[in-house]
């Protein structure tokens with residue numbers, strides 16, 4: 001085997017940005033990706049955009065989006081749980097990322113239909129994240145980066161302040177290499193539902209994983225076991241409410257359901273449990289993951305009527321449809337009497353709906369029931385009726401490796417001289433809770449490039 | 461139309477409608493995203509808007525082995541061919557050629573045979589040049605119906621297509637918008653202008669677009685050459701053969717060369733492409749058609765090259781046989797795509813303004 005200067009663990013956005021940057025700096029780079037080729041690219045293959053600061057129109061982005069506004073947006077969603085220095089670094093660097101991405105094969109498109117609100121802040125990849133990943137693999141290949149698929153890293157041997165050895169399996173055999181420098185870009189641990197269950201309790205077994213089944217946190221656990229500094233709350237994960245019929249893994253974007261604001265949501269006992277109309281859906285869909293997780297069997301049911309069917313983006317599975325509530329209750333497996341009672345109470349709590357406006361907080365509210373529905377509260381009484389089941393879909397976990405502004409990892413005695421981390425696996429260093437759409441790819445791109453640059457400088 | 465193919469394309473279209481990541485690639489996606497439910501006519505229209513660039517296949521996170529098993533280029537290619545077959549007239553011929561290159565080859569041999577026979581039976585009736593081999597009136601008697609009948613057949617099919625996709629009466633603006641796109645093959649460039657993912661997995665390349673341009677413009681030049689010849693013949697009383705510095709030759713020689721090279725290039729690209737991303741059953745018919753078209757161009761050039769030698773009559777029979785076969789098969793081969801695609805672009809232009 002060739003002697004590589006740098007081994008990159010993982011094959012998603014962060015790994016590829018690191019590998020390309022290092023190879024351009026003259027390093028010989030090997031990528032170890034545990035997934036087979038058709039599933040390469042981790043969660044990055046499911047993404048659609050990245051959030052990018054810009055001073056004036058840039059590529060597909062309109063107007064401008066300054067560093068401070070970006071940071072404010074971030075602080076709002078993380079409730080201050082943010083490392084401001086690293087966050088500013090990511091935000092400031094994001095502007096130069098866009099041209100860098102284009103120069104390395106990524107193509108952008110105007111904001112997708114239904115996402116106009118993001119046209120200023122988020123640059124959409126043409127064809128989505130998988131085409132981004134494809135472009136980077138082509139670029140990396142042209143730079144001489146070698147890629148091993150189905151190469152599953154099991155252990156990094158820490159010896160003093162260096163990683164001395166990487167153990168991995170490939171095609172059924174065990175292999176080891178002694179790397180000069182290592183970049184860990186192998187994502188979070190959300191696909192390991194046992195680990196999730198240890199952190200969350202047994203309810204987590206019922207969660208669906210929105211992205212790749214390959215991010216099982218093997219390398220993360222291995223490094224944490226050896227005393228590498230960690231960051232982030234192990235019990236935290238980013239979770240949204242998705243269609244309950246979604247596959248266990250890799251359902252991706254199409255399983256999201258945008259109809260909650262126009263619905264009532266009940267648990268399996270046919271009881272409402274939260275204000276469905278609290279805010280516009282993009283601002284609320286993340287909390288519904290937790291709300292559903294707290295219900296019996298971690299499942300809930302959305303019910304709308306024909307008035308609302310065309311008000312939201314279609315999702316992958318058609319809703320269950322029935323001409324009467326009785327039939328719908330049967331199809332959803334809900335207790336009929338209780339469902340009728342809940343629905344009657346809700347319908348009679350609805351008042352004047354003339355101000356109904358689907359895309360704005362319209363103040364069309366219920367009176368006299370708990371929980372109230374504070375916007376878009378129209379009675380559900382116009383057949384046919386439609387129902388979806390909802391489950392908790394985990395996007396990523398927050399526990400990760402703690403890094404500094406050079407993406408380097410540490411333990412109690414100081415920096416690990418030849419170990420860097422990028423992407424999801426160190427994102428906890430920047431934000432400890434909440435999430436801002438498009439920030440994951442920003443972190444991966446910025447810190448991937450930093451890690452690639454630093455590792456190459458070390459190796460040369 | 462085959463409901464199983466429509467249903468499979470519909471299933472995939474509904475997934476795309478929830479995803480939208482490919483919106484920038486081509487006209488299919490904006491058209492798709494403007495709807496929520498897809499009737500048979502909607503799916504047929506989408507299928508005829510697609511030109512099988514495969515960008516959306518390689519970009520898709522849901523291709524096999526994922527359980528959603530997306531392969532939109534294939535699903536739409538199958539509906540497309542099925543729509544051409546189902547709408548073709550007369551029906552007994554409709555399903556013979558799209559899936560069978562062999563049938564196209566046999567038709568070609570029959571075309572050759574017919575020409576040799578005509579040459580022997582009718583002969584020159586005293587003309588010069590080509591007409592010394594086969595008289596002008598015999599050629600007209602053969603080729604006028606061989607062109608007009610297929611055009612009539614295609615006209616019937618397009619009318620049925622227009623009904624199926626709820627087309628409205630055409631306006632000048634529709635024509636303008638659609639021909640602009642077709643002339644530049646805007647869609648073949650993909651949204652970012654870097655071409656198709658055809659011959660080398662997800663690498664973008666202009667090869668297919670350029671090969672197609674060569675074929676299209678080569679074909680149009682050859683057709684213009686024939687028209688020029690007809691005009692010279694009837695209006696200026698100047699019958700073939702024409703010298704090199706004449707309109708029919710100046711149009712026909714580059715046209716024939718472009719057509720021949722374009723078809724060879726396209727065949728080579730098709731051989732390198734992944735058959736499972738198109739309509740696998742139409743593979744043979746597509747290759748057969750491309751070779752037939754290429755041979756039509758090549759035999760025309762050869763006819764010019766052999767000049768007035770003893771080879772000329774044989775070459776003339778081969779060339780005319782190829783032209784005849786090509787014309788007669790137009791409604792039943794890949795050639796139909798040009799007509800349907802134009803209709804689909806027209807309908808799409810209308811929908812934007814509805």
Ligand SMILES: Cc1cc2nc3c(=O)[nH]c(=O)nc-3n(C[C@H](O)[C@H](O)[C@H](O)COP(=O)(O)OP(=O)(O)OC[C@H]3O[C@@H](n4cnc5c(N)ncnc54)[C@H](O)[C@@H]3O)c2cc1C
Nearest residue numbers: 010011012014042043044048153186211423424438440441
């Ligand atoms: C459905 C969905 C949509 C999203 N949309 C967006 C979006 O639009 N914008 C945005 O910014 N963020 C989005 N995110 C979040 C985003 O996906 C992540 O922030 C980002 O992809 C992280 O990149 P990464 O390179 O760190 O990890 P990943 O892309 O997940 O890559 C991790 C890689 O490591 C490999 N790996 C794991 N373990 C091992 C091992 N032991 N040995 C070898 N290799 C290993 C995996 O196979 C994978 O290739 C989305 C997430 C999901 C699930």
Ligand code: SF4
Nearest residue numbers: 476479480481482520
């Ligand atoms: S082809 Fe795949 S990635 Fe493209 S829009 Fe359809 S589902 Fe989305």
Ligand code: SF4
Nearest residue numbers: 486510511513514516
């Ligand atoms: S194959 Fe190309 S033209 Fe057809 S739908 Fe996909 S992207 Fe559009």
